[in-house]
Amino acid sequence: MQENKITADSTVITIKDLYKSFGRLEVLKGVNLEIKKGEKVVVIGPSGSGKSTMLRCLNLLEEPTCGEVWFHENLLTPVDPYLHSDLIERSNTFQKMLCERLAQGEEEHEALRDQIAFEIKEKSLLKKHEGKAFKKAIKELYSTYTLNINKARAKIGMVFQHFNLFNNLTVLQNLTVAPIQLKLKTKEQANEKAFALLKRIGLEDKANAYPSTLSGGQKQRIAIIRALAMEPEVMLFDEPTSALDPEMVGEVLELMKDLADEGMTMVVVTHEMGFAKEVASRIIFMNDGLIQEENDPENFFENPKNERLKEFLSKVLK
Amino acid sequence: MWNTFIEKFIIEEGYKLTLTGLSNTALIAVFGLLIGFLLGTVIAIVKLVPVKNIFVTVLKKICDGYVAVFRGTPIVVQLLLLHFAVFPALGLLLEDVVEASIIFGLNSAAYISEIMRGGINSVDKGQMEAGRSLGFGYTRTMIKIVIPQAFKNILPTLGNEFISLIKETSVLSLIAVTDLTKSFKAIAESTYEYFIPYIMLAICYFVIVYLISLLVKFMERRFNTDARK
Numbered sequence: 001m002q003e004n005k006i007t008a009d010s011t012v013i014t015i016k017d018l019y020k021s022f023g024r025l026e027v028l029k030g031v032n033l034e035i036k037k038g039e040k041v042v043v044i045g046p047s048g049s050g051k052s053t054m055l056r057c058l059n060l061l062e063e064p065t066c067g068e069v070w071f072h073e074n075l076l077t078p079v080d081p082y083l084h085s086d087l088i089e090r091s092n093t094f095q096k097m098l099c100e101r102l103a104q105g106e107e108e109h110e111a112l113r114d115q116i117a118f119e120i121k122e123k124s125l126l127k128k129h130e131g132k133a134f135k136k137a138i139k140e141l142y143s144t145y146t147l148n149i150n151k152a153r154a155k156i157g158m159v160f161q162h163f164n165l166f167n168n169l170t171v172l173q174n175l176t177v178a179p180i181q182l183k184l185k186t187k188e189q190a191n192e193k194a195f196a197l198l199k200r201i202g203l204e205d206k207a208n209a210y211p212s213t214l215s216g217g218q219k220q221r222i223a224i225i226r227a228l229a230m231e232p233e234v235m236l237f238d239e240p241t242s243a244l245d246p247e248m249v250g251e252v253l254e255l256m257k258d259l260a261d262e263g264m265t266m267v268v269v270t271h272e273m274g275f276a277k278e279v280a281s282r283i284i285f286m287n288d289g290l291i292q293e294e295n296d297p298e299n300f301f302e303n304p305k306n307e308r309l310k311e312f313l314s315k316v317l318k
Numbered sequence: 319m320w321n322t323f324i325e326k327f328i329i330e331e332g333y334k335l336t337l338t339g340l341s342n343t344a345l346i347a348v349f350g351l352l353i354g355f356l357l358g359t360v361i362a363i364v365k366l367v368p369v370k371n372i373f374v375t376v377l378k379k380i381c382d383g384y385v386a387v388f389r390g391t392p393i394v395v396q397l398l399l400l401h402f403a404v405f406p407a408l409g410l411l412l413e414d415v416v417e418a419s420i421i422f423g424l425n426s427a428a429y430i431s432e433i434m435r436g437g438i439n440s441v442d443k444g445q446m447e448a449g450r451s452l453g454f455g456y457t458r459t460m461i462k463i464v465i466p467q468a469f470k471n472i473l474p475t476l477g478n479e480f481i482s483l484i485k486e487t488s489v490l491s492l493i494a495v496t497d498l499t500k501s502f503k504a505i506a507e508s509t510y511e512y513f514i515p516y517i518m519l520a521i522c523y524f525v526i527v528y529l530i531s532l533l534v535k536f537m538e539r540r541f542n543t544d545a546r547k
Contacts, residue, residue, distance in 0.1 A: 182452075
């Protein structure tokens with residue numbers, strides 16, 4: 001299934017067996033994905049297929065119900081070991097599933113998986129009042145592998161459908177607040193970088209304007225450079241053009257293409273098939289909470305194999 | 319009528335008492351609001367924090383109880399209870415103005431926490447997500463991004479709260495604190511002339527409240543970053 005033309009560079013984000021439910025609604029049903037450095041992965045699929053949820057799980061804006069998200073060598077999940085152990089306590093079937101899945105891991109993290117699986121098997125025999133010890137054990141186990149999620153997020157840029165610029169700050173402050181607050185840059189450095197980025201998109205004159213005075217396209221381009229100001233290793237785009245006037249889609253896509261050309265690692269959830277064809281190094285089709293097809297753009301559009309994808313493409317490409 | 323008042327007010331230096339009363343009323347209202355705002359914000363955040371553990375759950379219950387009690391009883395009752403029973407029992411002997419500020423602060427915290435909660439909820443969830451996606455923690459996003467916007471949204475309501483706080487301080491005469499009401503009452507009772515002192519009292523409150531409503535309007539304009547002003 002994986003016909004990857006890109007020669008394997010280092011992996012930036014890995015997700016393994018990702019499950020996510022909202023109450024009884026299962027949105028993700030076991031997603032596996034590896035994103036390598038410099039790759040431009042475009043995710044398409046019908047609405048409700050879980051593509052946005054999957055993207056939001058990559059930086060844990062959505063906490064997966066089960067599964068792993070790795071950023072380089074660091075495990076980001078589970079942020080909350082309580083959540084994890086609560087689930088385990090709640091359902092025995094889940095317990096078995098988890099053990100099985102943890103047990104059949106790959107080599108690199110095999111030791112960890114074995115250990116966890118062992119721990120869970122051991123501890124699950126304990127009675128309920130010993131749950132506390134169990135939680136503690138899990139927490140300790142993970143703490144050696146986990147990275148502070150905020151540190152990871154600082155390296156993972158995200159662009160939202162509805163821009164989400166900070167309304168109480170000026171454009172310039174929007175660009176500099178994070179680097180300054182997180183002490184990544186001094187105020188001067190941050191301002192310098194911000195102006196360079198504003199110049200790049202031709203909006204220097206808007207530096208002291210508030211977001212509410214900008215057009216949708218301007219907002220989204222500023223949202224993109226706000227993420228860039230953090231000098232991220234990978235950028236996540238969650239339907240960045242869906243809330244824009246048709247007229248303004250072009251300018252945003254243009255900026256994204258530029259980024260792609262510069263070698264930025266990107267994961268883009270979009271309905272813009274033209275963009276996907278032109279920019280993607282790999283396209284993923286999601287449906288019903290699963291990745292159902294994964295291919296390079298050419299083969300993806302020319303000979304789709306999955307029935308649902310064929311139907312989807314016939315409707316979208318007219 | 320006027321002569322008695324002027325004699326009492328100026329020649330017998332009744333205005334000094336009035337000034338003390340005025341400054342006490344102002345101090346108690348301002349510090350009461352300040353305490354109420356800070357405590358109310360903390361309560362609002364505790365109620366909204368999405369973490370689930372036993373410590374937070376207990377804290378949430380305490381905040382719920384606090385708000386229920388302070389909203390469920392009249393300020394006069396709280397004043398009497400805290401001043402004559404609770405504070406003495408705790409061995410707290412505070413200056414009148416300090417004590418009154420604390421009591422009014424505790425009272426308005428209950429109201430402001432609810433106002434604040436509504437304000438925070440009114441801020442688009444995307445703002446929090448954007449902050450988190452840049453690597454900010456929950457608290458930092460709250461303080462830097464969400465609360466300033468919530469504050470802007472609740473400013474008119476907060477102004478209302480301040481106005482009613484000022485008016486409520488008139489019950490302070492019950493615990494013998496010299497506020498504005500008490501000072502005019504003293505003049506009225508010493509001269510047996512009620513009409514002018516109480517009319518003056520009413521005018522004083524009205525002017526204060528009017529000035530505050532102007533201030534709130536001014537602040538609303540200051541904080542408004544919307545394009546359509």
